[in-house]
Amino acid sequence: MADLRQKFHDRQYKLTSQRQTILQAFLDNQDRHLSAEDVHTIVRGRASEIGLATVYRTLELFSELDILQRLDFGDGRQRYELNETNTPHHHHHLICLRCGRVREFGDDLLETLETAIAKRSKFTIVDHQLKFYGYCEECQKKREN
């Protein structure tokens, strides 16, 4: 949190109240994957009404600064979550094709795979995203009806 201030200062970005409020929204909703609209709704009422355009610009900025990670669940809008890619074991998503619920799971094996692929393809890999699509437990039950 202190090094966030530092990060901003270094690049001459300003730590406005809007940016703080938006960051707070993510801190308060670590279990969710927020879209711009979601953030706008959460933030509405707090402080002096943040414009939607500002939300978009902030999400963009935070992604560049690696504060947020951009996600895509194929529902037609970008979603974001606090970035944990720095931690050695970051997580991925299980997306239910019926109810749209998103569960998370950690990876481990994937690191091995990444190394192998990097070597073979001569790519320098800086990030990965893995998504599994299927049916969650509840929806499997409903399906049997």
Next chain:
Amino acid sequence: MADLRQKFHDRQYKLTSQRQTILQAFLDNQDRHLSAEDVHTIVRGRASEIGLATVYRTLELFSELDILQRLDFGDGRQRYELNETNTPHHHHHLICLRCGRVREFGDDLLETLETAIAKRSKFTIVDHQLKFYGYCEECQKKREN
């Protein structure tokens, strides 16, 4: 190709010239990941100008019929390729963050991972999508300048 005709006949879909032309576009461009706009461009001129809306509707239909696989490289548009998920080892993508080039790689290890995760999460997994982001060989060289 014969069972395509069958598939259409069974569900009372019609095998129109537009649909054939669009399928041909994918057959002619197996190395690319085509967006609706791409298809529209490729197809323009052939036959009697296919409407963009028709392209969208056809891509949608083909995806439902598992003829095409929908992809998402985070560039703000849906892309498609001929579906090979039936084959036991389908492939995934390496996306260059600098030039946007997309390379493919097969998976193998991923099958193991999928099984493990299905068991642990009680999800019935029907598909997966793995993307690695990084810098391709050429861009690494350019970067060093």
Next chain:
DNA sequence: CTTAGTGCAAAACCTTTGCAACTCT
């Protein structure tokens, strides 16, 4: 004070939809 950031409204994009005309089967 200076420069970056904000809000608003308009614009830009990609995608979907309503509807009359059309064409496979």
Next chain:
DNA sequence: AGAGTTGCAAAGGTTTTGCACTAAG
């Protein structure tokens, strides 16, 4: 003939942008 299909234009939804105003450093 009759069902599904097409094209066009209009509408929808998300994201971006121009610009005058505001606020952080």
